[in-house]
Amino acid sequence: MASLPPIDIPPATTGNGAFDAPADDPNGALFDYLLRLGDDSLVLGQRLSEWTGHAASVEVDLSLANIALDLIGQATLLLDYAGEVEGRGRDGDKLAFHRDVLDFRNCLLVEQPNGDFAQTMARQFLFSTWQRRLLRHLAGSADARIAAIAEKAVKEVTYHAELAAEWVIRLGDGTEESRRRMMDGLEWMARFVPELFEADGLTAFLAERGVAADPDSFRADYEEEVGAVLAAAGLPLLPQQRPILGGRRGHHSEHLGHLLCTMQFLPRTYPEAVW
Amino acid sequence: MYTTELQKTAKVASTEDPDKLAAFEARVAADEFIEPKDWMPEAYRRTLTRQISQHAHSEIVGMLPEGNWITRAPSLRRKAILLAKVQDEAGHGLYLYSAAETLGTSREEMIEALHSGKAKYSTIFNYPTLTWADIGAIGWLVDGAAIMNQVPLQRTSYGPYARAMVRVCKEESFHQRQGYEIMMAMAAGTADQKRMAQDALNRWWWPSLMMFGPPDENSPNTAQSMRWRIKRETNDELRQKFVDITVPQAGALGLTVPDPALGWNEARGHYDFGEIDWEEFYSVVRGEGPVARERMQARREAWEQGAWVREAAAAHAEKHSRKQEAA
Numbered sequence: 001m002a003s004l005p006p007i008d009i010p011p012a013t014t015g016n017g018a019f020d021a022p023a024d025d026p027n028g029a030l031f032d033y034l035l036r037l038g039d040d041s042l043v044l045g046q047r048l049s050e051w052t053g054h055a056a057s058v059e060v061d062l063s064l065a066n067i068a069l070d071l072i073g074q075a076t077l078l079l080d081y082a083g084e085v086e087g088r089g090r091d092g093d094k095l096a097f098h099r100d101v102l103d104f105r106n107c108l109l110v111e112q113p114n115g116d117f118a119q120t121m122a123r124q125f126l127f128s129t130w131q132r133r134l135l136r137h138l139a140g141s142a143d144a145r146i147a148a149i150a151e152k153a154v155k156e157v158t159y160h161a162e163l164a165a166e167w168v169i170r171l172g173d174g175t176e177e178s179r180r181r182m183m184d185g186l187e188w189m190a191r192f193v194p195e196l197f198e199a200d201g202l203t204a205f206l207a208e209r210g211v212a213a214d215p216d217s218f219r220a221d222y223e224e225e226v227g228a229v230l231a232a233a234g235l236p237l238l239p240q241q242r243p244i245l246g247g248r249r250g251h252h253s254e255h256l257g258h259l260l261c262t263m264q265f266l267p268r269t270y271p272e273a274v275w
Numbered sequence: 276m277y278t279t280e281l282q283k284t285a286k287v288a289s290t291e292d293p294d295k296l297a298a299f300e301a302r303v304a305a306d307e308f309i310e311p312k313d314w315m316p317e318a319y320r321r322t323l324t325r326q327i328s329q330h331a332h333s334e335i336v337g338m339l340p341e342g343n344w345i346t347r348a349p350s351l352r353r354k355a356i357l358l359a360k361v362q363d364e365a366g367h368g369l370y371l372y373s374a375a376e377t378l379g380t381s382r383e384e385m386i387e388a389l390h391s392g393k394a395k396y397s398t399i400f401n402y403p404t405l406t407w408a409d410i411g412a413i414g415w416l417v418d419g420a421a422i423m424n425q426v427p428l429q430r431t432s433y434g435p436y437a438r439a440m441v442r443v444c445k446e447e448s449f450h451q452r453q454g455y456e457i458m459m460a461m462a463a464g465t466a467d468q469k470r471m472a473q474d475a476l477n478r479w480w481w482p483s484l485m486m487f488g489p490p491d492e493n494s495p496n497t498a499q500s501m502r503w504r505i506k507r508e509t510n511d512e513l514r515q516k517f518v519d520i521t522v523p524q525a526g527a528l529g530l531t532v533p534d535p536a537l538g539w540n541e542a543r544g545h546y547d548f549g550e551i552d553w554e555e556f557y558s559v560v561r562g563e564g565p566v567a568r569e570r571m572q573a574r575r576e577a578w579e580q581g582a583w584v585r586e587a588a589a590a591h592a593e594k595h596s597r598k599q600e601a602a
Binding site for chain 1 (some may be wrong): 313336338339343346348349350352353354355358359361362365366372392407411457460461464465467468531559573576577578579580582583584585586587588589590591594
């Protein structure tokens with residue numbers, strides 16, 4: 001999965017939302033970008049909902065379900081919009097339940113397994129801290145619909161980021177065991193952080209037009225914010241290694257296929273049914 | 276969701292101060308609320324602690340059969356609604372535990388009693404959720420039965436419990452509607468969906484009727500609980516009400532209630548219905564429900580595997596407050 005070379009597909013064989021949507025097609029690029037945003041929320045919401053009923057206390061259960069609910073709401077808005085932009089009659093449900101891994105555009109971080117609570121919080125902290133900064137930028141997007149969705153979502157994600165940061169500090173500072181688990185969790189997730197800042201042709205194309213945000217513009221702030229929380233938790237900085245990339249191009253970890261198996265089982269088994 | 280009433284005997288000890296007891300009974304008879312700091316007979320306190328904690332446990336265990344389908348909900352809308360519903364149940368559990376704590380038992384003690392098997396929860400959650408239609412049937416039937424039970428509890432004599440029930444009832448009525456809406460989609464859907472809907476009704480109908488507890492003649496505590504206004508209507512009265520309301524709803528869905536003895540009785544103005552298999556009910560109460568072991572295993576595992584998280588949170592809070600004192 002590591003840093004696969006780009007795959008050349010002749011432009012003639014690619015359509016909107018296909019594997020390599022051509023960056024000079026504004027609609028195709030927007031569709032692909034919306035999939036990235038929507039799939040991030042969808043996949044993480046799905047992961048968090050696996051916790052329901054199994055958390056360490058009722059309060060923790062409530063907070064995880066709450067975040068999951070926000071994320072599923074965001075995914076619905078973003079994927080419905082993606083379907084409209086694509087103009088092929090697909091809505092959010094069609095996109096969520098009837099695509100296979102190669103067409104999912106989420107980052108690798110969100111599809112990582114829950115592991116223990118520390119691993120779940122490591123993922124949440126690293127992602128929500130990034131997503132909050134991204135959404136702040138997108139609230140000023142030239143695309144009015146994206147701006148409106150981002151403005152609503154940024155309030156939710158601010159809470160997600162704060163809650164996760166509090167847990168990173170609590171677990172880092174708590175007991176020997178919680179500190180060890182928190183470090184393990186962060187180590188597992190750290191290799192997927194660079195992908196969040198990967199700027200490809202599509203991001204550049206849309207950022208130039210004021211639609212997307214260039215993640216590089218808030219990379220330093222992100223690193224500073226993460227560093228401050230880790231310091232407050234008494235934890236070392238994130239380990240550095242070669243970035244693992246691929247999610248934005250449909251090349252995922254092995255975990256995503258299993259997540260989709262579960263999530264998509266009913267609509268795929270009964271394609272005629274309306275629920 | 277609701278707890279089946281499973282209390283044992285609630286005899287008033289003869290050692291209670293007769294004057295205080297008489298004053299207490301007069302207040303209750305006058306429909307006054309009893310508040311946490313008021314004097315109350317020990318048997319009243321015990322009965323309520325048992326009932327409210329059973330109710331709280333039922334909410335928490337009740338998250339499991341539905342949680343089983345959140346990851347497989349068939350649309351984004353259904354997934355969001357089910358998440359919100361299960362979240363409501365966690366919330367109900369929380370404020371019911373809080374209401375029970377006002378009677379002098381800690382949440383940890385109550386949870387320990389659940390995990391050791393000493394405390395009960397509603398028998399209904401010891402049945403499995405096999406298809407998506409079960410999520411509809413639970414909302415429609417199980418939450419429907421819960422509402423029937425809980426509406427009168429909004430006027431129960433213990434203030435914190437009554438107030439908790441006001442909020443719970445509002446949310447439960449939303450839960451019931453979402454369940455019925457799932458059933459409407461399934462019953463109007465493909466042959467596969469109709470089959471799932473009918474099968475879910477077949478499996479959940481009788482356990483739902485059992486949620487009202489044993490028949491009045493075998494419910495020795497009903498009289499005392501009614502006298503104390505802990506209970507407002509008898510098990511059989513509530514069960515009949517539920518049947519009367521639910522049977523036409525099944526008809527509107529085009530589904531068949533699995534009871535050949537079911538029929539409208541013009542003279543009574545009620546539906547007659549068949550004999551409930553009380554041996555099934557008592558077996559499930561004894562912990563012999565089909566997934567009773569799975570439910571308890573899931574709760575114990577969540578608690579045990581979460582121990583380090585709770586310990587870490589406590590250790591951090593302790594360090595934090597020491598730092599603040601030092602500052």
